[in-house]
Amino acid sequence: MKTVLVTILLFLNTFLSVSAQKNDELLKPERVYLHTDRNIYIAGEHLFYTLYLHGSPGQISNFAYLLLRDRHNHSAANVRLEINNQIAFGSLFLSDTLSSGIYQIVCYTNCMKNEGEEAYFYKEIIIVNRFDEKMNLFTGPGNAAASDTSFAQNTGIIKTTENLIIHLNKLEFDQREKISFSLESNFLPDDSIAHLSVSISEILPGIPVEPSISEYFGNSHKNSDMGVLNRNQCSFVPEINGPVMQGKVLPMTLSDSINTNARNPIKNYTVLVSTVDSIVNMQFTTTDSLGSFSLILNPYYNGKELIVKLKGNVNSTIFTDDKFSIIQQFTPSGLFNVAGLKDYIIRTGRIAQIQKFYREQTAIITEKEFLPSKTIPRVFYKQYSTIFPSDFLELEDFAEISKEIVPLLKVRKIDGKFVSGYQDLQDQTHINIEPTIFLDGVPIDDVNQIINLGSSKIKRIESLPETRFYGEISFSGILAIFSKDLEINNIQFKTPAIRYQALSSQSYTKPEPFKPTDNPNHFPDLRQLLLWEPEIILKKNEKKQIECYASDLQGIYRINIQGISFNGSTVNGSAVFIIQSKSK
Amino acid sequence: MAKLLVTNAILLIITFQTLSGQAKSSCDCESKINSGPFLSGELFIPAVPLDVKTYFNRDWLLSDVYIANGEIVRNKYIKYNRLLDELFWLEPSSNKIIKLDKEGILKFHFLNVQGDTSVYFRKLKVKRDIFTDSSEIYGQEIYHGKLSLFILHTFYIEEREIISMNKGIFQKDIYAEAPIYFLKLMNIKAVGFKNLNRKNMYAFVPDKKEQIKRFFKQIKQSKIETYPDIILLMKFLNSIVEK
Numbered sequence: 001m002k003t004v005l006v007t008i009l010l011f012l013n014t015f016l017s018v019s020a021q022k023n024d025e026l027l028k029p030e031r032v033y034l035h036t037d038r039n040i041y042i043a044g045e046h047l048f049y050t051l052y053l054h055g056s057p058g059q060i061s062n063f064a065y066l067l068l069r070d071r072h073n074h075s076a077a078n079v080r081l082e083i084n085n086q087i088a089f090g091s092l093f094l095s096d097t098l099s100s101g102i103y104q105i106v107c108y109t110n111c112m113k114n115e116g117e118e119a120y121f122y123k124e125i126i127i128v129n130r131f132d133e134k135m136n137l138f139t140g141p142g143n144a145a146a147s148d149t150s151f152a153q154n155t156g157i158i159k160t161t162e163n164l165i166i167h168l169n170k171l172e173f174d175q176r177e178k179i180s181f182s183l184e185s186n187f188l189p190d191d192s193i194a195h196l197s198v199s200i201s202e203i204l205p206g207i208p209v210e211p212s213i214s215e216y217f218g219n220s221h222k223n224s225d226m227g228v229l230n231r232n233q234c235s236f237v238p239e240i241n242g243p244v245m246q247g248k249v250l251p252m253t254l255s256d257s258i259n260t261n262a263r264n265p266i267k268n269y270t271v272l273v274s275t276v277d278s279i280v281n282m283q284f285t286t287t288d289s290l291g292s293f294s295l296i297l298n299p300y301y302n303g304k305e306l307i308v309k310l311k312g313n314v315n316s317t318i319f320t321d322d323k324f325s326i327i328q329q330f331t332p333s334g335l336f337n338v339a340g341l342k343d344y345i346i347r348t349g350r351i352a353q354i355q356k357f358y359r360e361q362t363a364i365i366t367e368k369e370f371l372p373s374k375t376i377p378r379v380f381y382k383q384y385s386t387i388f389p390s391d392f393l394e395l396e397d398f399a400e401i402s403k404e405i406v407p408l409l410k411v412r413k414i415d416g417k418f419v420s421g422y423q424d425l426q427d428q429t430h431i432n433i434e435p436t437i438f439l440d441g442v443p444i445d446d447v448n449q450i451i452n453l454g455s456s457k458i459k460r461i462e463s464l465p466e467t468r469f470y471g472e473i474s475f476s477g478i479l480a481i482f483s484k485d486l487e488i489n490n491i492q493f494k495t496p497a498i499r500y501q502a503l504s505s506q507s508y509t510k511p512e513p514f515k516p517t518d519n520p521n522h523f524p525d526l527r528q529l530l531l532w533e534p535e536i537i538l539k540k541n542e543k544k545q546i547e548c549y550a551s552d553l554q555g556i557y558r559i560n561i562q563g564i565s566f567n568g569s570t571v572n573g574s575a576v577f578i579i580q581s582k583s584k
Numbered sequence: 585m586a587k588l589l590v591t592n593a594i595l596l597i598i599t600f601q602t603l604s605g606q607a608k609s610s611c612d613c614e615s616k617i618n619s620g621p622f623l624s625g626e627l628f629i630p631a632v633p634l635d636v637k638t639y640f641n642r643d644w645l646l647s648d649v650y651i652a653n654g655e656i657v658r659n660k661y662i663k664y665n666r667l668l669d670e671l672f673w674l675e676p677s678s679n680k681i682i683k684l685d686k687e688g689i690l691k692f693h694f695l696n697v698q699g700d701t702s703v704y705f706r707k708l709k710v711k712r713d714i715f716t717d718s719s720e721i722y723g724q725e726i727y728h729g730k731l732s733l734f735i736l737h738t739f740y741i742e743e744r745e746i747i748s749m750n751k752g753i754f755q756k757d758i759y760a761e762a763p764i765y766f767l768k769l770m771n772i773k774a775v776g777f778k779n780l781n782r783k784n785m786y787a788f789v790p791d792k793k794e795q796i797k798r799f800f801k802q803i804k805q806s807k808i809e810t811y812p813d814i815i816l817l818m819k820f821l822n823s824i825v826e827k
Contacts, residue, residue, distance in 0.1 A: 375655055382626070468625070473622075
């Protein structure tokens with residue numbers, strides 16, 4: 001009997017474990033990798049990047065976040081990236097005012113937040129302010145770390161981890177000579193195409209080569225404790241169908257206003273989201289048992305300031321997630337502690353000054369823009385009556401306006417407060433409930449907040465004296481007032497409300513390819529970045545030809561190619577060459 | 585004693601596995617977030633109950649509603665009333681009937697009408713007669729092509745009955761169907777006909793009289809009424825109309 005029971009136990013356990021594994025098979029944790037054009041920049045230049053996302057096909061995030069911060073953890077730039085075919089590319093303008101130092105780029109998706117900040121992608125770069133002549137920050141000791149040894153080897157596959165063949169016909173080029181090479185990969189699966197990014201830039205020998213995309217994704221998946229991610233238990237929702245706004249509603253208590261975890265959550269409350277517009281717009285959601293809420297923001301709200309408020313009046317506070325908050329402190333790793341770095345960056349700074357003198361600026365091409373959608377989440381489409389107060393004699397306040405020119409609306413004063421209501425609503429059970437009032441497209445608390453608005457301040461009034469429904473929310477009539485000077489900005493909400501800046505996605509940009517004809521012969525050509533192509537498509541066994549031009553700067557240059565195929569396999573390759581003086 | 589322990593262990597493991605399985609499937613995923621799009625409309629309380637015969641679907645049917653901003657509101661229980669030419673939604677939380685804003689709807693698709701998964705209604709702007717302005721109607725899309733055919737299901741009062749109910753006397757209208765066929769060529773305004781007969785087709789495509797004549801001769805009917813014949817006519821008309 002005991003044996004039978006033990007067998008059943010083992011069978012059940014095996015069966016359940018296998019089925020659990022099957023469920024999770026599709027849910028690999030997401031990882032991002034960022035390929036940048038260089039790793040040393042002068043403030044005032046652009047940083048070009050391509051971001052690669054690796055995850056479960058069909059269940060992959062559509063948005064990633066990129067943050068640039070200094071050693072004091074102050075944010076220098078932060079952007080939202082929209083991912084297409086597992087990649088996103090663009091540029092960051094490094095403001096002229098940035099101080100010299102080592103900066104850190106951090107990239108992640110909302111889904112990756114569930115695994116902790118260890119799962120994020122981190123990369124260090126140097127930004128130099130050209131007016132900082134001392135460069136004392138960069139006088140570290142020589143570094144014994146593994147240096148870029150690729151130059152010592154032949155062209156073609158350089159490292160064992162590289163699976164992209166670069167056919168470079170020579171290793172030394174003259175100044176301004178045409179550099180031509182081809183690349184191919186036999187490692188791509190049949191009928192698969194890879195998206196690649198290519199950078200050719202001057203390097204400082206000694207700075208360790210950063211991990212390739214193959215190495216990074218290989219290691220990060222190995223190091224992932226979870227192995228697979230159970231997305232059903234995510235507290236940060238994967239942004240697959242749109243950007244997600246998440247937050248929490250907690251009761252406001254005087255004694256414990258800071259420790260949010262100690263408070264009882266506000267359950268099943270409706271959270272309203274809208275923006276200032278000439279059309280009444282809204283999205284809503286309800287809080288769960290923990291007081292949390294999540295909302296897939298309509299693309300119309302991209303880049304707009306939103307007003308987030310509770311439908312009911314409850315003494316509480318709304319907290320929304322900050323997409324760019326990072327707890328982990330940035331401590332530079334010493335990656336750039338290389339002999340000769342100070343001289344190199346002083347030279348780079350001088351190059352930037354000369355470029356400024358000759359007004360040489362990188363022209364940017366915008367490949368794709370992510371403009372806010374025009375699909376407005378309208379609360380109503382029906383027009384019952386639109387009233388223009390300017391068509392009538394001037395009325396002092398809204399009490400007079402409602403009495404004289406808004407049909408069916410009654411505003412009465414009870415105990416020193418104004419109360420509004422529509423007569424003859426279809427649903428008599430809602431007889432004493434006030435209509436929902438929108439000011440400049442945003443719901444407000446009650447008529448007292450607009451009572452001082454006279455004809456001179458109101459552009460138009462839309463009135464719907466009927467019981468309305470918008471999704472599952474009902475309104476005992478709708479009164480929409482549009483002011484001349486956005487009076488909504490002067491409103492003090494009685495119900496909990498906050499302003500939330502919705503993000504917009506950064507455009508896909510890249511530098512305009514250099515053409516020798518655009519640069520007069522007597523002008524110096526001091527480009528340290530010879531080529532940046534953020535998205536090249538490569539098919540299996542295809543030989544892709546790439547061309548660029550050497551500049552006047554003599555030095556060592558590195559071709560660095562990273563990429564990913566549709567099925568998630570990674571490709572990368574690199575090669576090093578020299579540009580030398582024609583006379584040599 | 586040992587047997588009891590093993591049994592308890594099994595029960596404990598099964599309970600744990602079941603609970604963990606439930607936990608996995610009950611959390612908030614992106615797919616479970618209800619962020620819209622939402623339907624908008626007004627509460628519908630008719631003064632006189634509507635004749636059930638006037639509904640296209642007597643029961644609430646699951647449908648996808650395509651709203652004016654281009655978004656789709658999926659899996660909502662709706663009813664279409666042919667007499668009022670209005671779409672109603674059964675709001676699930678209050679169980680109330682909502683008359684949806686016609687201005688906010690582009691089309692709706694009944695997912696399954698007695699096994700038929702291809703029942704679409706599209707909002708059209710038509711001129712019903714020469715005296716009135718253009719109005720918006722919901723036309724059932726019968727044929728979609730270069731030249732499309734829509735049916736507006738209208739009624740007329742065939743007779744009036746006086747009935748006594750609850751010690752009172754009421755007048756009851758008996759309705760009879762009178763569909764109007766709308767032919768719509770690409771983005772040009774729809775043209776309505778009470779019948780799909782030869783005369784009306786001559787009026788619609790006056791320069792193809794001979795071909796129309798031959799078609800009607802071929803099908804041996806002067807008026808098209810059945811669904812297969814309507815499809816035949818539409819295929820024929822699509823072959824003769826110019827872009």
